[in-house]
Amino acid sequence: MDTGRNLSLLYGATDAPDGAIKRSAIIIDKSGKIIEIDRKVNAATHGPDVVNFLKTLESSN
Numbered sequence: 001m002d003t004g005r006n007l008s009l010l011y012g013a014t015d016a017p018d019g020a021i022k023r024s025a026i027i028i029d030k031s032g033k034i035i036e037i038d039r040k041v042n043a044a045t046h047g048p049d050v051v052n053f054l055k056t057l058e059s060s061n
Helices: 006-010 046-060
Strands: 025-028 034-038
Touching: 025 046, 034 046
Parallel strands: none
Antiparallel strands: 025 034
């Protein structure tokens, strides 16, 4: 939960401190590198979508 909108502003989920926030998911690896930004999150399938994305990373290594 980003109640202060700090992360939303930082990652581009909104462009105004008082503006609407677009649902987004940012996946960050252990080293702190952003590896995926999903700006079209479907709340109904988000959990499985993330798991499937992470599985594709495992299979590509």
